[in-house]
Amino acid sequence: MKKRSLVIIVILISVRMTFLEGKNKVTEVKLKDRPSVTLAPGYYQGNRSPLLPGPLVKLPIGQIEIRGWLLSQLQLTRSGFVGHLPEISKFLKEDSGWLTLRGKGWEEMPYWLKGYGDLAYLLKDKEMIATARKWIEAILGSQQADGYFGPVDNREANDLWPNMEALLCLRSYYDFSHDRRVLDFMSRYFRFELNLPEEKFLPGSWQKLRGGENLDSVYWLYNHTGESWLLDLARKIYRRTADWASPILTPERDRQWEESSFYHGVNIAMGLKYPALYYQQTGEKQLLEAVERNYQQLMTSYGQQPGGMFAADENIRPGYNDPRQGAETCTMVEMMFTWETLLKITGETIAADRVEDIAFNSLPASMTPDLRGLHYLTAANLISCDRSGEHDFQNSGTLLSYDPWSYRCCQHNVAFGWPYLAEHLWLATSDQGVAAVIYAPSSVELKVGPRGQVVRLIEETSYPFSGKIIFTVASAEEVDFPLYLRLPGWAQTAFISINNEQPKEVKAPGKFAVLERRWKYGDQICLDLEESVQFKFWPGIGQAISLRRGPLWFSLEIKEIWEKYDGTESWPAWEVLPGSDWNYALVIDQDNLAENIRLIEKREVGYQPFSLENAPLILEARAMRCPGWVAEGKMVGRVPPSPPGVAGPEETVRLIPMGCARLRITCFPWARSGK
Numbered sequence: 207m208k209k210r211s212l213v214i215i216v217i218l219i220s221v222r223m224t225f226l227e228g229k230n231k232v233t234e235v236k237l238k239d240r241p242s243v244t245l246a247p248g249y250y251q252g253n254r255s256p257l258l259p260g261p262l263v264k265l266p267i268g269q270i271e272i273r274g275w276l277l278s279q280l281q282l283t284r285s286g287f288v289g290h291l292p293e294i295s296k297f298l299k300e301d302s303g304w305l306t307l308r309g310k311g312w313e314e315m316p317y318w319l320k321g322y323g324d325l326a327y328l329l330k331d332k333e334m335i336a337t338a339r340k341w342i343e344a345i346l347g348s349q350q351a352d353g354y355f356g357p358v359d360n361r362e363a364n365d366l367w368p369n370m371e372a373l374l375c376l377r378s379y380y381d382f383s384h385d386r387r388v389l390d391f392m393s394r395y396f397r398f399e400l401n402l403p404e405e406k407f408l409p410g411s412w413q414k415l416r417g418g419e420n421l422d423s424v425y426w427l428y429n430h431t432g433e434s435w436l437l438d439l440a441r442k443i444y445r446r447t448a449d450w451a452s453p454i455l456t457p458e459r460d461r462q463w464e465e466s467s468f469y470h471g472v473n474i475a476m477g478l479k480y481p482a483l484y485y486q487q488t489g490e491k492q493l494l495e496a497v498e499r500n501y502q503q504l505m506t507s508y509g510q511q512p513g514g515m516f517a518a519d520e521n522i523r524p525g526y527n528d529p530r531q532g533a534e535t536c537t538m539v540e541m542m543f544t545w546e547t548l549l550k551i552t553g554e555t556i557a558a559d560r561v562e563d564i565a566f567n568s569l570p571a572s573m574t575p576d577l578r579g580l581h582y583l584t585a586a587n588l589i590s591c592d593r594s595g596e597h598d599f600q601n602s603g604t605l606l607s608y609d610p611w612s613y614r615c616c617q618h619n620v621a622f623g624w625p626y627l628a629e630h631l632w633l634a635t636s637d638q639g640v641a642a643v644i645y646a647p648s649s650v651e652l653k654v655g656p657r658g659q660v661v662r663l664i665e666e667t668s669y670p671f672s673g674k675i676i677f678t679v680a681s682a683e684e685v686d687f688p689l690y691l692r693l694p695g696w697a698q699t700a701f702i703s704i705n706n707e708q709p710k711e712v713k714a715p716g717k718f719a720v721l722e723r724r725w726k727y728g729d730q731i732c733l734d735l736e737e738s739v740q741f742k743f744w745p746g747i748g749q750a751i752s753l754r755r756g757p758l759w760f761s762l763e764i765k766e767i768w769e770k771y772d773g774t775e776s777w778p779a780w781e782v783l784p785g786s787d788w789n790y791a792l793v794i795d796q797d798n799l800a801e802n803i804r805l806i807e808k809r810e811v812g813y814q815p816f817s818l819e820n821a822p823l824i825l826e827a828r829a830m831r832c833p834g835w836v837a838e839g840k841m842v843g844r845v846p847p848s849p850p851g852v853a854g855p856e857e858t859v860r861l862i863p864m865g866c867a868r869l870r871i872t873c874f875p876w877a878r879s880g881k
């Protein structure tokens with residue numbers, strides 16, 4: 207090549223590079239409440255018309271790869287009781303009605319399989335996939351001529367509830383395998399439901415309260431097959447399901463809370479979402495409004511505590527809203543699923559905030575750090591996980607000790623907590639982009655942009671223990687698509703930068719930051735969420751105070767004494783008893799709230815950060831003892847109104863993330879500094 211032409215080519219290349227750099231120099235950060243709903247063809251199965259299109263669409267299992275601390279939760283779920291439940295649970299033996307059809311087989315097997323199967327697919331674990339398959343094949347093989355499936359006992363009891371959970375297992379299996387039999391099977395089963403006389407369909411009990419789970423699977427099948435009669439069935443299910451669109455709390459139900467199934471914690475966590483599910487078919491905005499109204503009503507009365515949960519130590523009980531009343535483990539994972547569902551229907555970031563609140567604060571403490579034992583109730587204030595039953599809960603007996611052998615429903619249902627969360631970190635947007643909605647170390651591969659090019663995004667972070675998240679783009683060719691980043695409600699300020707651009711300050715908590723440009727291999731986006739310590743006062747419990755830093759709430763560090771009391775050598779049951787004082791009031795200067803708390807330690811996030819020993823963040827606060835705040839039996843006393851009576855010298859106490867503490871005080875009384 208002649209020297210002159212070479213010079214011209216070099217000049218042309220550099221002009222083009224300058225042009226591209228110039229064009230991309232400062233990327234505009236747009237702010238949106240939710241991803242735009244467009245009629246552009248989606249690459250993933252969203253809602254089919256006439257169902258309303260959703261702004262966010264779930265990706266098939268396998269598109270998201272989990273890393274870091276979240277991968278260790280999945281691995282620990284596998285090595286813990288969930289992965290070994292057939293060895294432990296009497297409901298997963300060879301005489302299960304799900305295998306024999308004649309024996310007993312209710313909700314337990316599908317509760318477990320819906321989490322275990324997804325865990326197997328996420329970890330790509332061949333042995334687990336084969337175990338899941340054994341139960342899936344039994345379900346598929348159990349279908350009768352009229353479309354009914356599952357244990358005969360349930361049919362005789364006219365109880366479709368356990369099948370609603372089994373359908374979730376089949377959906378994930380189809381997602382993973384594309385086994386066409388699943389669609390035909392579900393279609394025949396839904397014909398059976400359509401043909402049932404109205405009065406025999408969801409006549410009462412749990413199935414009537416939980417019919418929305420069935421509705422969700424009918425929409426799922428409709429989106430896959432487009433059979434229009436499924437929408438008639440959807441109307442029938444909604445009509446026959448208990449009314450969750452009216453206010454949940456009423457004076458009438460208050461008087462009969464013991465009998466009211468509307469006051470059962472797990473039912474509430476599930477039922478909250480049903481009006482929003484049906485909104486997809488009717489488009490009636492008041493159905494969405496009903497969800498938020500009911501949630502606010504519930505949390506104002508019973509959710510006066512951090513960690514995203516409400517006091518329901520079986521049922522919500524008028525007069526029992528102190529943070530010492532626990533939440534059942536089933537309620538936690540169902541509540542997470544409710545917000546994961548709402549996230550896709552509304553596209554609003556607050557749903558992701560609520561998933562994280564539960565997942566990063568309440569859920570980890572419901573199990574031992576090795577995930578080899580669980581308990582029934584977890585409370586924001588909890589000073590003893592013993593087996594005595596000397597507690598003021600609705601149920602009697604052992605509810606707090608950690609035991610892989612007990613707590614029948616939770617023991618099986620908790621399996622889907624971490625796997626479903628993992629599947630909702632990234633969602634496709636209806637405008638052919640992608641949204642990072644729940645933050646955790648991961649990567650995602652999906653089709654984006656007008657031409658459906660495949661892009662891979664890698665997310666590096668120790669979130670929720672740090673607010674800094676780095677995304678790296680890996681794609682074979684340059685590709686235009688919008689990247690949505692959730693700005694959590696707690697993040698007053700965020701900084702966003704791309705490559706070497708000047709970081710842009712964004713003050714828009716609760717919005718999505720949208721970056722739309724031509725992305726190329728190696729582009730890096732840095733999202734830095736400011737995590738200042740924030741204070742929350744709880745007017746419903748005497749103005750008690752809680753502290754948060756980013757997505758994490760903080761609890762008083764209490765020395766834990768672990769004592770084995772039952773079980774086997776491999777699968778022991780544990781009591782966790784307090785080895786240090788707990789009855790502290792925080793001493794705060796109300797005029798300078800931020801100066802009351804110091805971050806004293808920041809450690810690397812280890813394999814299992816959710817334990818007392820490995821807590822990645824430690825705060826320090828000033829406190830004084832409250833001699834009048836004492837245990838009642840083994841149970842922590844109700845939080846005294848602030849300011850309480852305090853005594854003794856001012857001390858310094860350590861606070862650790864709520865999910866790291868098996869014993870904890872998270873709602874504190876407080877006294878004024880210097881007074």
Ligand SMILES: [Zn+2]
Pocket residue numbers: 534535536537613614615616617619
């Ligand atoms: Zn349960």
